[in-house]
Amino acid sequence: MKIGVLLKQVPASDxxxxxxDPSTGIDTxxxxxxxxxxxxxxxxxxxxxxxxxxxxxxxxxxxxGADADQRIRDALARGADAAVRLDDPAxxxxxxxxxxxxxxxxxxxxxxxxxxxxxxxxxxDNAQVPGxxxxxxxxxxxxxxxxLEFADGTVKAWRASGGGARDVVEASLPLVITCDKGLxxxxxxxxxxIMMAKRKKIAVKGAADLGLDPSTVGAAAALVxxxxxxxxxxxPAGRILEGDDAxxxxxxxxxxxxxxxxx
Amino acid sequence: xxxxxxxxxEHEGGTIKKTAYExxxxxxxxxxxxxxxxxxxxxxADDPGDLGAYGAGTVYTVTGDAFTHYTTTATVAALQxxxxxxxxxxxxxxxxxxxxxxxxRLAARLGAGLGTEVTGLEARDGRVVARRPQxxxxxxxxxxxxxDLALFTVRPNSFAVGxxxxxxxxxVALSVxxxxxxxxxxxxxxxxxxxxxxxxxDRIVSGGRAVKSKENFxxxxxxxxxxxxxxxxxxxxxxxxxxxxxxxxVGQTGKVVNPSLYIAVGISGAIQHLAGMRTSKIIVAINKDxxxxxxxxxxxxxxxxxxxxxxxxxxxxxxxx
Numbered sequence: 001m002k003i004g005v006l007l008k009q010v011p012a013s014d015x016x017x018x019x020x021d022p023s024t025g026i027d028t029x030x031x032x033x034x035x036x037x038x039x040x041x042x043x044x045x046x047x048x049x050x051x052x053x054x055x056x057x058x059x060x061x062x063x064x065g066a067d068a069d070q071r072i073r074d075a076l077a078r079g080a081d082a083a084v085r086l087d088d089p090a091x092x093x094x095x096x097x098x099x100x101x102x103x104x105x106x107x108x109x110x111x112x113x114x115x116x117x118x119x120x121x122x123x124x125d126n127a128q129v130p131g132x133x134x135x136x137x138x139x140x141x142x143x144x145x146x147x148l149e150f151a152d153g154t155v156k157a158w159r160a161s162g163g164g165a166r167d168v169v170e171a172s173l174p175l176v177i178t179c180d181k182g183l184x185x186x187x188x189x190x191x192x193x194i195m196m197a198k199r200k201k202i203a204v205k206g207a208a209d210l211g212l213d214p215s216t217v218g219a220a221a222a223l224v225x226x227x228x229x230x231x232x233x234x235x236p237a238g239r240i241l242e243g244d245d246a247x248x249x250x251x252x253x254x255x256x257x258x259x260x261x262x263x
Numbered sequence: 264x265x266x267x268x269x270x271x272x273e274h275e276g277g278t279i280k281k282t283a284y285e286x287x288x289x290x291x292x293x294x295x296x297x298x299x300x301x302x303x304x305x306x307x308a309d310d311p312g313d314l315g316a317y318g319a320g321t322v323y324t325v326t327g328d329a330f331t332h333y334t335t336t337a338t339v340a341a342l343q344x345x346x347x348x349x350x351x352x353x354x355x356x357x358x359x360x361x362x363x364x365x366x367x368r369l370a371a372r373l374g375a376g377l378g379t380e381v382t383g384l385e386a387r388d389g390r391v392v393a394r395r396p397q398x399x400x401x402x403x404x405x406x407x408x409x410x411d412l413a414l415f416t417v418r419p420n421s422f423a424v425g426x427x428x429x430x431x432x433x434x435v436a437l438s439v440x441x442x443x444x445x446x447x448x449x450x451x452x453x454x455x456x457x458x459x460x461x462x463x464x465d466r467i468v469s470g471g472r473a474v475k476s477k478e479n480f481x482x483x484x485x486x487x488x489x490x491x492x493x494x495x496x497x498x499x500x501x502x503x504x505x506x507x508x509x510x511x512x513v514g515q516t517g518k519v520v521n522p523s524l525y526i527a528v529g530i531s532g533a534i535q536h537l538a539g540m541r542t543s544k545i546i547v548a549i550n551k552d553x554x555x556x557x558x559x560x561x562x563x564x565x566x567x568x569x570x571x572x573x574x575x576x577x578x579x580x581x582x583x584x
Contacts, residue, residue, distance in 0.1 A: 013515045013535040017401035026402060037516050097371060122515050124397055126379050131367030140445030141335060143364040146509065156449075161333065162360045162463075164454030164510050171446040181516060182509035223376030228405040232396075232541060238548070238561040248565050249575040252547065253583070255563055260545045262466070262524040263491055263583065 001153075001173065003046040003055045004112035005080065006103060006130065007062045009071040010036045010123040022229045035071045038118025040186040041179040045148055046116050047079045048184065054150055055114070057081040061106050063091060063099055069202055077189035077197035084110065088206030093219025096124075100132030101217050105210035107137065112174075114155075119144045119178040127178075134176035142169055146182040265411060267299025268391075269349045270319065271342070271356035277308045281424065282357035282463070284317050286417060288425035289384055290355055291318040296386030299352060303432070304345040306330050306338060315432030317425070322432040323348055329441040332451070336444035338365040343372065344439045346412070353391045355384075358416040358462070366416055376408035382421045382521070382542065391415075399515035399538035419463040420521045461494050461511065461518040466525075467543070469496030469513055471536075472504065473529030473551065473569060480506040483573040484528060490580035496520065496540075498530045514539035529569045532557030549573070 011017070011031045020027035035043070049055040060075045060083040062068050072083045086102050094102065107115055115134075120127035127143075134141035146166075147158035153173055160180065161167045189197070207214040215221060239255075241248040256263045268290040272283035283303065290301045303319035305311065307330035311322035325341040342365060346354065356362040358380045370377035382403075383394030393406040393415055408414070461467065468488035474480050480501065488495045497507035499514050513520055515535040525543035530536060532548070532555055540546070541560060548561035549572050558564045565572055 011398065013538075014533070015398075016534065017398050019402060025404075026398070095376070096367070097374075097376075100367075100371060122399060125399060125519075127363055128367040128370070128377055128379060131364065132371040135368040135371035141364075141368065142446055143335075144360060158452070160360050160510070161451070163460040166452040167333070167448050168450035168452065169446050170449050175446075180509070181512070223374075223409045224378060225407045225409065226397075226404040227407070229397075230403050232400055232403060235541070235546075235560050235562075238546070238558060238564050240553075240558065240564045240566060245567060245571050245575055248567070249572060249579055252563055252565060252576065253579045256524065256545065256547070257583070260524075260562065262545050263580070 001055050001114060002110065002112045003049060003058045004107050004110055004115045005039070005043050005046050005058060005060050005075070006115060006117035007039045007043065007060050007072065007075055008036045008121045009033045009064065009068045010121055013037065013122060017231070019229045019231060023227050025229055033071065035074060036118050036121045038120060038122070038179060038181070041181065041183045042116035042118050043075055043078065043080065044184045044186040045179055047187065049150060050079070059084060059110050059112065061103055061110070062086065063102055072202050073197050074189060076200045077193040078187055079193060082200065083202045085202050085204050087204050090207045090214035090218050093222055094217050095222035095224040096126050096128035097132055097223065098217040098221055100129050100136055102210070102212065103129065104133045104136040105212045106205065107133065109210055114173055115176045117176065117178050119180050130176050130178045137174065139174045139176055140171045141176040142171065143178050144180045145177055146180045148177070148183060265350035266297070266352050267349065268294050268301050268353045268355060269345060269351040270301065270303045271354070271362060272303045272305050272314055273357055273359055273361070274305065274308050277310060279312050279314065280357070282359070282419050283314065284424040285419070285422040286355045286357065287314065287317040287319055289422045291425070293353070293384060293386050293391055297352065297389050297391060302349045302351070304341070306341045309434070309436065311432050311434050313427055316427035316429045318429045319432045321349070322434050324434060324436050325439050326436070332448050333361045334444040334448060335364055335368060335446060337441045339368045339372065340439050340441050341437070342369050344437045346373070348435065348437055352411070353413045353415070356416050358418045362416050366414055370414055373412060375412040375414050376410055377414040378406040378408060379416045380418050381406065381415050382418050384415065384417070396519070399519055399535070400541055401538050418521050420465060420523070459494055461496055461513065461520050464494035464520065465523050466491055466493035467496045467513070467520055467522045468493045468526045468528065469498065469530060470501055470506065470528050471498040471530030472500035474501060474506055477506045483569065487526070487528070487573050487577045487580070490577045493524070493526070498533070498536050527557050527561070528573060530557055531555045532560060
């Protein structure tokens with residue numbers, strides 16, 4: 001079984017976001033990029049299946065420019081066998097469905113049977129692409145998984161169903177699974193891994209390589225358009241309560257009840 | 264091209280959830296501008312309750328063995344059937360784990376645009392435009408959907424519930440051929456507590472690193488939350504230190520929450536935590552460090568020792584009865 005891992009680079013979770021232009025998006029000048037944290041759980045799950053000899057190889061699939069290569073190299077250093085970066089001027093401005101079409105075509109071309117992805121990317125927070133890829137491929141999908149067992153081509157997974165409850169589900173390959181925190185502890189790259197990753201090649205593929213009709217992706221095909229970027233409204237400065245503990249606690253309860261009316 | 268708005272009304276064992284009323288209220292406002300009727304979809308239940316009173320002219324119901332427990336296959340099929348029947352311009356669903364799972368598949372199947380986790384909706388030039396957070400709320404954008412059908416999942420607590428002034432709804436039972444689900448539910452695990460999910464909670468009490476241990480978390484944070492029926496949350500630092508499970512983490516790499524009241528106990532206010540809770544209506548911070556960034560974002564702050572403040576506050580809350 002060959003596993004594909006959908007990997008995206010995102011601004012680090014501690015990044016301060018500034019708006020470059022309200023019509024186009026954020027200022028990326030000072031942004032430190034990292035692998036989307038949820039994709040790290042997906043990658044780790046794939047590598048563990050390979051370590052357990054249940055997967056033959058792990059290929060990383062990323063839509064993006066050469067600036068993503070450093071993150072892809074990190075994934076290769078941790079143990080992924082190969083990587084395909086999907087890059088074509090025709091892909092520019094794709095919405096989630098466009099991205100999903102690119103990744104579905106790549107998954108097919110790579111012959112993977114299991115796709116693992118993060119439950120969402122912490123930039124757009126859309127949580128759309130993996131489910132769309134599954135639909136386009138006609139595969140089953142399991143979302144927001146924090147426990148996974150795999151035996152004889154059957155997957156058993158624990159997925160969040162709200163309020164801390166979980167559904168235990170079973171399915172056969174091929175499948176798309178999205179991963180949540182708690183699934184595993186992502187490994188770091190070893191020195192040997194880093195050395196070996198230098199010899200691994202990142203394949204770059206475009207629409208023609210994937211047999212993808214360029215009119216189905218990119219800005220012209222996008223159904224979802226985002227604009228009017230802004231920072232969240234600043235909250236007015238809060239009130240620090242004065243007095244001894246008992247006084248302040250009583251005053252807080254009074255404010256919550258009479259002023260804020262939330263209790 | 265369709266018109267009107269279809270609302271996905273979620274329920275818990277037949278009891279309709281608050282999100283359904285929030286969405287129907289907003290749908291009524293939007294439909295007044297963009298035209299068309301408001302309808303609702305109930306999956307796995309056939310009692311429309313008071314959905315009509317909150318503005319649903321028609322309630323589509325889908326019942327049967329395939330719908331007693333959520334599966335992606337069945338829900339997407341039900342949504343598809345309801346959209347065919349209602350022919351809406353806009354579909355609104357709560358951003359619940361189920362809708363978040365089903366809607367991307369639905370969007371890809373129908374070739375429709377989808378905006379997820381939106382927090383604002385307005386009618387502009389006869390179309391519905393959404394507002395949604397990006398980067399866990401560090402930025403916001405408008406979302407425009409091209410084409411004949413716009414799909415949105417809406418974060419709970421984004422809209423107020425209006426008055427129940429409407430009539431009764433016409434109930435239309437849809438028959439949906441599901442086929443064999445690709446993913447089968449073999450078991451369910453109940454949540455550890457009996458409180459609502461963080462993402463839907465109206466009140467949250469969260470503990471941070473300063474709580475210092477799992478024992479303290481159970482001794483100070485959980486009783487405080489219980490005293491006002493709040494859901495328990497935790498900062499990443501508290502989760503990473505093992506004081507609370509991952510499912511309780513609030514922040515950019517945890518749950519993004521939107522309650523009326525958020526009480527942050529012993530949480531300094533790291534940027535990734537703030538991103539997950541900054542849209543809370545009222546924020547209370549309890550922290551020993553007067554310089555903690557959380558105080559710049561809180562409505563009310565107490566600079567003090569959480570181990571002294573929490574028991575007092577729990578007692579006062581309990582006294583409210």
